[in-house]
Amino acid sequence: MSTATETPAQHGLAAHSHGAGTKSVKGALDRFASFDVADHSVPHGREEEWRFVPMSRLRGLHDDAALDGSDYTVAVDVDPRVTATSVGADDSRKGSSTYVPVDRPSARAWAAAEKTFTVDIPRDEIIERPSVIRLTGTSADRGAAGHLVITAGRHSKSVVVIEYDGSSSFVENVEVVAEDGAELTVVAVQDWADDAVHLAHHHVHVGRDATVKHAVITFGGDLVRNGTTLNYAGPGGDATLLGLYYADAGQFIENRLVVDHNTPNAKSDVEYKGALQGKSAHAVWVGDVLIRKEATGINTYELNRNLVLTDGARADSVPNLEIETGEIEGAGHASATGRFDDEQLFYLRARGIPEDLARKLVVRGFFASLINRIGVPEIKDRLMTTVERELAVAEELAAEAAGDA
Template identity: 80%
Template sequence: MSTATETPAQHGLTAHSHGAAADEKGSAQSALDRFASFDVADHPVPHGKEEEWRFTPMSRLRGLHDDAALDGGDVAVSVDADPQVTVETVGADDPRRGTSSYVPVDRPSARAWEAAEKVLAVDIPVEAEIERPTFVQLSGSSAEQGAAGHIVITAGRHSKSVVVLEYGGSAALVDNVEVVAGDGAELTVVTVQDWADDAVHLSHHHVRTGRDATVKHAIITFGGDLVRTGTTLNYAGPGGDATLLGLYYADAGQHIENRLIVDHNTPNGTSDVEYKGALQGKKAHAVWIGDVLIRKEALGINTYELNRNLVLTDGARADSVPNLEIETGEIEGAGHASATGRFDDEQLFYLQARGIPADLARKLVVRGFFASLINRIGVPQLTERLMATVERELAVVEAMASDDASGGA
């Protein structure tokens, strides 16, 4: 058992709590006191009626939330890193695991913590300024057997770096990703989930933002049958600045779910959440749940969260739920917004009135919808690739429209 399991119980998201934070079934009453435990047995098997699982198609989880074996072997890893960055595979008892203060908040996360025999550790040295992004590619080969993984990304104090995790191939994977930004660090972590169509991925990211650190965390999801990502973020000291970005594109039958909790637990922190998604095809489903917690000690903080969904065809569905829980009014500002809609008819009319064909006009609208967010991610090596993937997805909806026009012939 790793040293992380011996971490003392802490308040809130990191608490090993069995009291007011949970009922007799372990269901959280408030995100301010969310149930957390390393012990898998402390987390009941979810059945889909629980608030945190009500949007998830449980029958498609392949038992990852229950007791399915997680012995499907390692996901292949390849690394392209600057010589100053250390990327190594270590044992589950390595002391770096658990330094983010994370304690699993649901059964799949606890199962991944227990079953992962190895940890992929990415370390950026103190005061190092790394110009070249570190790319870590994780490739699955089979979705028939469950697998577990664990990644720890540690940015030393006053360092500056970018780390990109790229998932692909076929897999039935549960994993945890810990991100620790030291005091004064500038860290960008981008996760690209472009799985094969049969993949199921249940993941949890926990970000620990140091004093006066600047963290940018982005989750990008294109592929997979079902991809559910939970992200929690809190602050190790005052003055932390966190930006959480997300981009997702759901095709017919695909389920993409993002759940976030930003825990303002120190003074003078900031957080800015922006997630954008597009959906196309029958039973394409996207879920976004955003919680921002402002504790009584979080004086002077400023936070905002935004989710926008663009529905491109009939039969697609987006669920979006922003939440704020506030314990002090002595803050700079707090707000949220959510919008789901179809193409802007005025934009399309404007473009077509200037001689742009309808199919190209649709492309331009979708590109514009995503372009600002992709630019905010700020990794030039990814920008064109992400836009090319958006173009690939748009080709799918164009083919659907062509089939409809020809009567499905």
């Protein structure tokens, strides 16, 4: 495929890019960003970026609630070659990803974080064992701000896992910098207690010929909102953005992504999968991919799938592709939200597998395929165990519903 206009089969290009796309490119690229909190007006919920969010559950973190809390502990388990330590807010690594806060909570956390937590993988080192940073909240009473910078040195290869649990009202920025030729996997696992609110912004900066796999997994929390933005420091970068979320009754989980193709010959592949169960479980996924004029020869694909397991849950899915150059290799997106895939169930049942077992296989497969893509065996079993725990709730709800009927 050489130009956008010649690819009618690629849904995104044919259906969206021309007309509406050109106009919104400007909007998205002109997206407001500033370090100064005062430059970001307090959102009220009618703004495009906030329209899905139940503002009253933000605890004022988007407004001016204090962010000076420190009710959390951080545990570190890393290979001796990796440096993971807390440094001052004026450390030069802060801001090294080129990120400028795009919304008020992010700007507030940037200003409020007294320390910067840094994880450094030295150049040329190949480190098999995942570096694990675990943040455990001890109270959600007072807002807290965090700043994390992960830097993968040139031609290094490593895995960093950030785990969150406990209770918290946490606003943070996470910067991920993969220097030239680095191969980095970053996995954030949000396994919060039910009362946690977490507003996170991740910015990923992909070096020349670097390969980054970034995954966000959200199980717990009352309200979790993740912004993930990504751009490239040079040509040839390869980014995979993965996400898995499981929204239970009353839970709100939002993921907003902007992949900014600002260099030639780069790749991006986005796959977010979610399951929802229970009354007013709500998940939102908004994926924007921008292909700038200079981003020739790039290839991008984004996919969001939602599995709605019970009545009363709601999933919003908004993929968007904005293209300024036709000189690309490929671009596309897909989104699907629904119940079980009847064709998959039929296929298994046509081989004799009873319906309940077929259902279990299909649903577990839905998660397993994404967890396999993350490719970190050390956390795979634990993630599947959490999925099993969540599914047990779904199966209970289904049994209750059947009992009522």
